[in-house]
Amino acid sequence: MRIGELAARTGLSKDTIRFYEKNGLVAGERLANGYRDFAPETVSWLQYVRTAQTLGFTLAEIARTGEQLRDAPDSAAALSKMFEEKLRVVDERMAELAVLREELDARVGSGCPLRATAR
Incomplete structure (x- = not known):
């Protein structure tokens, strides 16, 4: 899905998603036309990120623990x-x-x- 659809489905701004991408929290694949393409599971991951932030976890902690949780x-x-x-x-x-x-x-x-x- 493109960044606009991801933004709509998560309630985040495109700028926030780009920031998360820049900091390694999400990864979008670049299509031939230059658009970002995100996997559907990115929606649930971003919901996790927002919940974790609400619980007081920093983005660095979220990035680090996200990898641990997946494994x-x-x-x-x-x-x-x-x-x-x-x-x-x-x-x-x-x-x-x-x-x-x-x-x-x-x-x-x-x-x-x-x-x-x-x-």
């Missing part, structure tokens, strides 16, 4: 492992943000960003 005999177990790792990262980030929040809260009303107020 994994049990993709459900592989996905669960990836989600557990992402949860660990999110928990770490939440802890860091909680510390940052406390630091900012301690400086409220101090008039100086370098001094915490005594509370």
Whole structure:
């Protein structure tokens, strides 16, 4: 299918698909007339990409794990492992943000960003 049809079927813009192609997330074959031709399974792959982005995975992670998932005999177990790792990262980030929040809260009303107020 051509890029316009792929865009219509996925809800993505042609520019987004071109960006993904440039970064190795999708591959279109060039026809003799210069048009891109994408395999039908590209639709489900792009839906996966969008869902993974929504879940906080970067495009680099998606590209790397996509290859792993295609080769994994049990993709459900592989996905669960990836989600557990992402949860660990999110928990770490939440802890860091909680510390940052406390630091900012301690400086409220101090008039100086370098001094915490005594509370």
